[in-house]
Amino acid sequence: MCGIIGYLGERPAAPILLEGLRRLEYRGYDSAGLAVFAGDRLRVEKRAGKVAGLEDAIGNGFPSSNCGIAHTRWATHGPPNRANAHPHLSAAKDIALVHNGIIESAARQRPLLRDRGFHFRSETDTEVLVHLIDLAFRECALLEDAVAAALARIEGSYGIAVVSLRDPGKIVAARKGSPVLLGLGATGDLVVASDPAAVVAHTQRVLRLRDGDSAVLDSGGHRTFDLARRSVRRGFQTVAWDVDAIGKGGHDHFMYKEILEQPASLRDATRGRLLEEEGIARLGGMADVDLKGVRRIVITACGTSWHAGLIGARMIEEMARIPVAAEYASEFRYRNPVLDRGTLVLGISQSGETADTLAALREARRRGCRIMGIVNVVGSSIAAETDFGVYLHAGPEIGVASTKSFSSQVVALALFTLHLARQRNMSLPEGRTLVRAIAGLPALVEEALAVDAQVRALAERYRNAPNFLYLGRGYQFPVALEGALKLKEVSYIHAEGYPAAEMKHGPIALIDEEMPVVVLAPRDPVYEKTLSNIEEVRARGGRVIAVVNDRSSAVIDRVDDAIEVPSTLPALMPVLTAAPLQLLAYHVAVMRGCDVDQPRNLAKSVTVE
Ligand code: AGP
Secondary structure, rough: OEEEEEEOOOOOOOHHHHHHHHHHHOOOOOOEEEEEEEEOEEEEEEEOOOHHHHHHHHOOOOOOOOEEEEEOOOOOOOOOOOOOOOOOOOOOOEEEEEEEEEEEEHHHHHHHHHHHOOOOOOOHHHOOOOOOOOHHOOOOHHHHHHHHHHOOOOOOOEEEEEOOOOOOOOOOEEEEEEEEEEEOOOOOOOOEEEHHHHHHOOEEEEEEEEEEEEEEEOEEEEEEEEEOOOEEEEOOEEEEOHHHHOOOOOOOOOOHHHHHHHHHHHHHHHHEEEEEOOOEEEEEEOOOOOOOOOOOOEEEEEEHHHHHHHHHHHHHHHHOOOOEEEHHHHHHHOOOOOOOEEEEEEEEOOOOOHHHHHHHHHHHOOOOOEEEEEEEOOHHHHHHHHHEEEEEOOOOOOOOOOOOHHHHHHHHHHHHHHHHHHHOOOOHHHHHHHHHHHHHHHHHHHHHHHHHHHHHHHHHHHHHOEEEEEEEEEHHHHHHHHHHHHHHHHOOOOEEEHHHHHHHOHHHHHHHOEEEEEEOOOOOOOHHHHHHHHHHHHHHHOOEEEEOOOOOHHHHOOOEEEEEEOHHHHHHHHHHHHHHHHHHHHHHHHHHHOOOOOOOOOOOOOOOO
């Protein structure tokens, strides 16, 4: 995904746009650029690479104009060079456009525009749209009319902000599939941006455009329009967190801060939701939802959220006795799944904007299913489009690697499981036991994080290993997948997560003295089996790092290192066993000099399919 921002107010736009880009940089950091009005021209500056490079290029020498737009890019069409950086300009350089999304009709429209004399300076899909606006402007006087006419001619997703010398002092924004919101500052300043991170420094009151909406920002204030271009009023909401929540809180990296925040984020996930006496979960977003007709659940998600989904699937089947499948959203959508009205499709997403997950949910709805979301970002597309759901309340997660959102997702799934199970077969004592266990997690994860110094020492020892293997069974298998994903994405070390027992069917061939094998081995119903798998690794000379919850267990004598975390119910243990693996990935990455918060090639949320 990319980040867009626009500013119109009384202050110089460039510093505000650059500050906003820094806040949005986690959305993409391949290139950055901005455009502001400068008398009778648009002053544009763009650079490949991070926002810091753009700031250096601009220095203090930028016009003190009070209106402009800016962009930070995660490349989809064309490499991350200066030519492909946004803003994209019309031939006469009098229209500038920033865009988050994909113009799917671009390949078809490029030659048609070339035939009409348009010359392309970039390889991006976005440039098609700026030329279409240029073309439409020949027939109308207002920028919003030209933008609307151009958008009517394209297919794809967009969150855009546009400025033009032909209708100066105005920003036109529009969204379809990619988020756009407006912030109204105390002095009447207007900020338009892809997410609240770019706005909260000015105001916590935001207006979220709905799909198909557009907005005009000018000296008269702001006006919003729906798909049919009727004037509509969209209400302002208050963002629940402030600018401090998107700082590093004194740490070197967001990832580390967010790992350490887990006791607090889990408290927020459970606050007001657990009723111990009744042994139930009270979920505001599900209060009036009748789940009696649910005969089957399909969980769909990507990456870390899918790993949480695998844990949730197991929990729901075990405790609520409903069949559940957890599927990659990108696969689910294209395989003609058997779905009926008794199937509840549950999308899990931190950002609420992941294109594959959103598309899978839309497909499920098209086929008549009810759709539900477990989402962190309030007001995001998945939150808005699902029939009901559960928010994580984890606060903003800025580090590209998901950490606190994973544990909050597991907890949200546990709450949902409790909610479902108590309506079905779960007894009051069982309900109370689960409530107490969930309520105890914030304190236990705090204890689990106390292994930080030990994990840092392990990271020092293994930082140069070329490969890692992560093994787990049952509830711990998804944790093995998650541990491996964390390590690869932030440290660039190849790592594989595997069901411990499956190792002997292939990956065991990889094991030698060079191979660190991280085994999730808490005491749970498959503990004895996991011990056997550890023996298999040891017999081949592998170096075993075990995550355990019982130092007196036999495992301690059989491994090179044991990391001890506290104990809870097996279904909730992933929250505790994942924490040291997050720390391991973090410390290894720092020691290898990697860009922990913004790993190469990645973006916080992937809004393309
Ligand atoms: C994991 O660390 C990554 N950030 C990635 O796998 C992520 O979980 C995935 O892209 C899904 O994102 P979402 O939760 O915002 O939908």
